[in-house]
Amino acid sequence: xxxxxxxxxxxxxxxxxxxxxxxxxxxxxxxxxNTNPVVIRxxxxxxxxxGLIQTTAGKAGASLTRPPSDISLLxxxxxxxxxxxxxxxxxxxxxxxPVGKSIRHVLDDAFGxxxxxxxxxxxSETIETILHHLFEEE
Amino acid sequence: xxxxxxxxxxxxxxxxxxxxxxxxxxxxxxxxxNTNPVVIRxxxxxxxxxGLIQTTAGKAGASLTRPPSDISLLxxxxxxxxxxxxxxxxxxxxxxxPVGKSIRHVLDDAFGxxxxxxxxxxxSETIETILHHLFEEE
DNA sequence: ATACCCTGTAATTATAATAGTTACAGGTGG
DNA sequence: CCACCTGTAACTATTATAATTACAGGGTAT
Numbered sequence: 001x002x003x004x005x006x007x008x009x010x011x012x013x014x015x016x017x018x019x020x021x022x023x024x025x026x027x028x029x030x031x032x033x034n035t036n037p038v039v040i041r042x043x044x045x046x047x048x049x050x051g052l053i054q055t056t057a058g059k060a061g062a063s064l065t066r067p068p069s070d071i072s073l074l075x076x077x078x079x080x081x082x083x084x085x086x087x088x089x090x091x092x093x094x095x096x097x098p099v100g101k102s103i104r105h106v107l108d109d110a111f112g113x114x115x116x117x118x119x120x121x122x123x124s125e126t127i128e129t130i131l132h133h134l135f136e137e138e
Numbered sequence: 139x140x141x142x143x144x145x146x147x148x149x150x151x152x153x154x155x156x157x158x159x160x161x162x163x164x165x166x167x168x169x170x171x172n173t174n175p176v177v178i179r180x181x182x183x184x185x186x187x188x189g190l191i192q193t194t195a196g197k198a199g200a201s202l203t204r205p206p207s208d209i210s211l212l213x214x215x216x217x218x219x220x221x222x223x224x225x226x227x228x229x230x231x232x233x234x235x236p237v238g239k240s241i242r243h244v245l246d247d248a249f250g251x252x253x254x255x256x257x258x259x260x261x262s263e264t265i266e267t268i269l270h271h272l273f274e275e276e
Numbered sequence: 277a278t279a280c281c282c283t284g285t286a287a288t289t290a291t292a293a294t295a296g297t298t299a300c301a302g303g304t305g306g
Numbered sequence: 307c308c309a310c311c312t313g314t315a316a317c318t319a320t321t322a323t324a325a326t327t328a329c330a331g332g333g334t335a336t
Contacts, residue, residue, distance in 0.1 A: 001221045001223065002140075003293080003295085004227065004228045004295080007227040007228055025310085032232045034229075034231050034238070042314085045312095045313070055312075056311095057311085073248060088140060090145055097170040100171070102271075114260045114263070117259040118256040125252070134244055141322080143324095177326095195283045196281085197282065197283075197333050198282055
């Protein structure tokens with residue numbers, strides 16, 4: 001199971017996007033997510049490093065660097081998840097076994113294809129579509 | 139990152155499928171994977187419970203219950219990964235916050251769609267295609 | 277029947293990731 | 307200057323994973 005960082009980061013961005021004229025302190029966001037403010041500040045740091053938001057040390061409030069429609073869940077995923085391989089593959093299979101010899105390469109290919117499909121879908125969902133689902137019931 | 143169980147399980151099934159007339163003991167498979175035989179026997183247990191293989195207590199060797207072309211990586215994934223949600227979502231967001239109130243449902247939807255894309259791809263890769271890539275260079 | 281190799285599984289351990297928390301240095305702005 | 311904030315290091319608790327030891331009991335050849 002993938003950690004909650006992606007989910008919390010989307011929550012954070014949705015909050016910021018939904019109140020573009022308010023400066024939300026990390027304590028406020030933490031109360032909405034129901035966690036510790038430091039957890040929020042850590043995630044804000046990763047989102048900032050990824051170029052998705054801007055913040056000012058000492059001053060409450062973060063703002064998106066681009067419109068919500070230009071921030072995909074894939075952007076968020078990559079911002080808070082350093083690993084580029086979704087599936088782990090065991091190290092050092094026996095190189096003298098015909099299966100062990102090539103399995104890593106073959107699995108990397110197979111898993112990579114599947115991961116690409118996941119990422120394609122994640123890139124089609126944005127903070128805007130999340131906001132839409134949050135606020136516009138249909 | 140998803141654990142190595144999926145990768146090891148595919149390795150195991152590829153070995154079994156590639157030597158259908160040999161009774162491979164767990165020690166042999168463990169030597170190819172480069173891990174402990176108990177790790178292999180545990181995975182064989184999960185694959186058996188999922189109906190993908192047959193084994194006999196006390197007797198070496200496992201056999202596939204269906205042709206390699208009928209065992210997809212999704213079957214393997216589901217056999218060794220009990221969780222049905224790929225992405226974790228934080229519990230107890232603040233129900234008094236308009237974002238917190240609905241975020242879980244919205245995220246479950248968004249992540250579920252992405253997971254479905256991943257699974258669709260995984261279901262199109264089989265032990266047979268893995269064998270093909272392992273042994274038939276092109 | 278017995279000796280040997282095997283499976284199935286429980287129990288234990290080591291390691292690593294995650295999330296929560298405390299603490300504090302330093303920026304911001306009334 | 308003072309209250310409030312961010313950024314970040316450090317520590318802790320919890321959990322998942324994988325490796326390992328141990329052993330009860332099945333299978334089979336002799």
